[in-house]
Amino acid sequence: MMRLLMLWMLCVAASAYAGTRMLYLIARNPRKAWSMAVAHDQLANAATNGHMDETISSRANRARTNGRRWGCVLCRLLDRIDKDHCTRSAGT
Template identity: 55%
Template sequence: MRRYLASLWTALSTLLNALLGGEAPETLSYRAAKARRSGKRWGCLLCRLLDAFDRDHCDRTLRWWEQ
C-alpha cells in the first residue's frame, strides 16, 4: 500500500507541475529544487515546506533526477 501511495503522489506531482507550466516529465518537487538552486523565492519556500514533511526531499530529488 505504501508503494501505491508513493506512486500516486508522484503522478499527482507530475500532473500539477504540468498544469502550472512545467516540463511534463518533471515532478513539482524537482522543479522547485531547480528554482531554489537558481535563487527563486517560490522554490525556496516550497522546498522548505516539502522538507518539513520529508527531510532533504528537494536535495534527494535533485540527485535522483540529475544522476
Template identity: 50%
Template sequence: MNQKASQRVYLLMLLPVVALAPLAALVRYLWAVATNPGRAWGIARAFDRVFNVAANGDERETVSSRAARARDEGRAWGCVLCRLLDRLDAGHCDQAKGV
C-alpha cells in the same frame, strides 16, 4: 477543418475522461493507502506531475524537482517551498533533483 481545429475538438471530446480520472485516481489512492502503499506513492507522484504541468512545468518533472532547480537559481518560491518540504522530509528537494 484544419488540423488545429480538429485537435481541439478531440481534446474537448476527452473532457469526460479528464473530469472523471482524478476522482477514480483519488478513490484508488485511498484504497492503495490501506492495501498497497507503493501504489499509493505512485499515484501521489502522478498527481504531483499533473499539478506541475498545470502550473506550466514539464510533465516529466515533479514540483519538488522544479522547486529544487528554482532554489538553486535563487528564486524565492523555490527556496520557500524547499524549506517547507525539507521540514516534512529532510533533504526532499535534493533527492527530488534525481527524479
C-alpha cells in the same frame, strides 16, 4: 471545441477515480499509492507550466538553486515535512 470539453470531462472523471483508488491503495499497497502520488505530482507540475515528466519538488529544487524565491519557500516547507526532500527529488 466540443471534443475538448468531452475530453475534459473524461479527465476529471479519471482524476476522481485515481484519487479514490489512491486512498484505497494507501492501506492495501503503499508502494502503488506512492507511485500514484508521484503521477499526481507530475500532473500538477505540468498544469503549472512545468515539464510533464518532472515533479514539483524537482522543479522547486532547480528554482531554489537558481535563487528563485518560490523554490526556496516551497523547499523550506517540504523539508519540514520530509528532511532534504527537494535535494533528494532532483531529477525526478
